[in-house]
Ligand code: FES
């Protein structure tokens with residue numbers, strides 16, 4: 001087996017150093033090396049969105065990105081969504097309030113896709129929401145409820161993009 | 170501090186972990202000493218195993234074990250919820266693409282994968298059958314060894330079983346019909362596609378074993394493992410973390426026994442997480458080919474239905490024959506019909522073993538029967554809504570003569586759906602509407618047990634062996650306990666998913682849990698209320714009967730009403746402690762009944778669709794999708810709506826896009842998420858409206874009925890009818906893919922359409 005590669009990244013606002021297998025994906029690294037199991041594994045081919053995380057402010061399928069590629073990047077996962085002081089972010093709370101969460105397996109990915117959408121497009125139109133979440137499958141099919149949650153978050157909260165530099169501190 | 174009442178929609182219990190990433194599914198468990206497993210399969214639908222050479226695999230770094238059936242107790246144990254026909258690992262032959270020959274165990278997933286690829290299985294392909302016609306051909310290879318089917322009349326065929334029910338005189342009833350129509354409808358193989366692929370872990374536990382499984386029936390798995398491993402039940406612990414979606418695919422054990430043997434062999438925890446592709450090869454719904462003969466009188470009354478439904482099941486029975494028996498049994502629908510005959514057959518094939526899937530065997534047969542009824546209405550120029558209303562069984566009417574009488578005001582749901590869609594009102598050019606109904610028999614037997622503990626401060630712990638796979642059972646049980654014992658929802662903890670801790674529950678299926686476990690929890694709470702009343706009476710020096718505990722409060726003689734939390738500590742006295750309640754709910758079996766028991770309740774749904782067809786592309790647009798379910802009482806209206814809409818959209822999946830495609834060798838060609846499409850946010854109806862009817866007439870707590878499957882039952886026939894109304898094409902095979910719809914339109918234009 002090839003040598004492990006050491007990478008540094010900013011993970012949910014904290015600087016982390018980790019050794020990864022060169023062929024491992026960001027999803028592997030998060031789940032197996034960094035003990036963050038919020039991002040989920042399903043199709044592993046970029047079709048379901050269960051593994052969605054944010055890299056430098058954009059939603060990506062972490063199953064399609066090599067871990068080594070995110071060296072130096074700002075990576076955010078569902079574990080980093082809730083405010084530091086406890087409780088839930090508006091988006092998380094709206095998901096629950098609207099009944100967007102059934103089994104929950106797709107939800108970390110849905111939340112990160114929605115978060116990325118709201119950071120880049122704070123007032124998304126309905127087609128923009130549909131489009132923004134089109135890569136995230138939910139077999140429990142809470143799609144309408146997820147849209148409602150995103151719509152209402154956009155209407156009631158200011159979703160601030162977090163600058164990588166500030167986060168890196 | 171206010172208690173939650175049933176009928177509210179409080180925040181989901183367990184919701185916090187689901188939006189923070191803290192919820193742990195089986196694949197998220199990472200014990201430090203865990204090893205990883207991979208299944209070894211061969212690229213054949215049916216093959217004779219000549220030899221297995223594990224030496225190359227065992228020489229690879231990190232490999233601990235390659236286990237084949239030769240390493241298991243002999244004869245190799247077989248298991249299955251209906252027939253014990255599935256070996257722990259393949260013995261002599263593999264019978265479907267994905268049937269495991271061996272399981273390898275290594276330090277890492279990568280190593281396990283490399284080792285699995287390095288196991289050399291010499292095998293000889295054997296003739297195989299993948300279709301109903303193929304399996305029934307005179308020279309078809311037998312899927313199951315007749316020695317496994319001793320005493321079965323059909324053991325020398327690929328027909329696993331035949332189910333026949335009926336009543337009345339068909340010939341006589343046919344004489345009253347003004348039109349008799351016979352139509353054939355098919356339903357393809359589809360797969361559950363829970364977003365969580367199947368995952369398990371097993372570990373030795375003293376002189377027993379513990380198995381983690383995202384399973385719907387932990388106690389069933391426990392019993393099966395105890396039998397296969399020859400261990401007492403008390404030495405087999407099944408931990409069942411909440412499944413990340415199950416939909417029936419996680420009801421019954423699949424590869425847990427092989428994993429358990431492997432873990433015992435290596436003496437460490439071993440984890441097996443299937444890929445999505447492996448999951449496709451582990452679970453699916455039975456395909457169906459149904460021929461329906463229906464007789465309709467000019468006044469719209471259904472004279473008779475004569476139904477034949479062949480279901481293509483897989484290589485092992487799993488629960489598939491029950492799916493066929495139970496699905497075909499209510500095939501005639503929710504109507505009062507003088508004469509009915511239904512013949513259902515389960516037909517074995519060298520394909521993935523089909524198993525339970527939301528709706529069980531009903532969506533397949535309901536698609537055929539409701540669609541044929543629609544054709545009969547057309548033949549007589551009758552309104553499909555009128556015909557349904559005319560024939561629906563009335564409340565209390567024994568519409569299946571030997572079963573539970575009609576248990577709802579079903580016409581209410583139909584009228585509501587018709588009103589919502591504006592049946593009969595004008596609509597934009599090019600659109601058509603369709604309406605269909607469906608029923609499903611609820612559980613026919615059942616046993617659920619619950620323990621509830623009222624702690625000294627008034628907080629509550631509920632033990633309930635249901636699996637919360639997304640339906641929100643945990644929230645409903647907490648609501649019931651909250652209402653009965655007065656604790657606010659965040660003072661109620663619901664413990665599930667561990668056979669070492671939680672008392673017995675038969676299973677999480679057939680939309681039973683609100684009814685059966687809900688009643689068990691309610692009964693446990695009432696047990697506590699009785700005990701508390703007696704204790705409080707003692708403390709207050711009054712007669713036992715003078716104190717009442719109900720609805721979360723204590724009523725003392727003289728009119729004082731106190732919250733339970735204020736009374737419990739004093740009532741417990743100086744030693745403190747807690748009050749424990751035990752509750753049970755049963756649905757007794759009836760051995761003389763064709764299904765082994767009558768229906769605890771019926772799930773009833775009416776779906777109405779407004780659709781249009783793009784004649785150039787064959788694309789179907791669902792403009793409006795209306796679903797109305799008879800739920801008895803919505804204990805949590807938000808969750809009822811979520812389940813109803815989820816089932817409706819899942820129904821659109823098999824209606825518009827889902828199906829397994831096979832190559833000539835029986836390989837699934839669209840294996841995985843790229844080529845097998847399920848509804849995404851871009852595939853939703855333009856408008857989806859879900860409503861329910863409540864008459865508090867169900868057997869569950871406060872009059873609730875089960876309701877999680879109804880909205881899936883009649884999507885296909887309603888959409889099919891809407892397409893016909895919009896484009897004058899009858900399509901009798903699912904899914905309504907653009908290509909299929911386009912072809913039907915071409916045929917229509919060449920004048921070949923319809924029947
Ligand atoms: S697991 Fe990454 S997109 Fe499906």
Ligand code: FES
Nearest residue numbers: 103104106138140
């Ligand atoms: S909530 Fe179950 S898959 Fe989305």
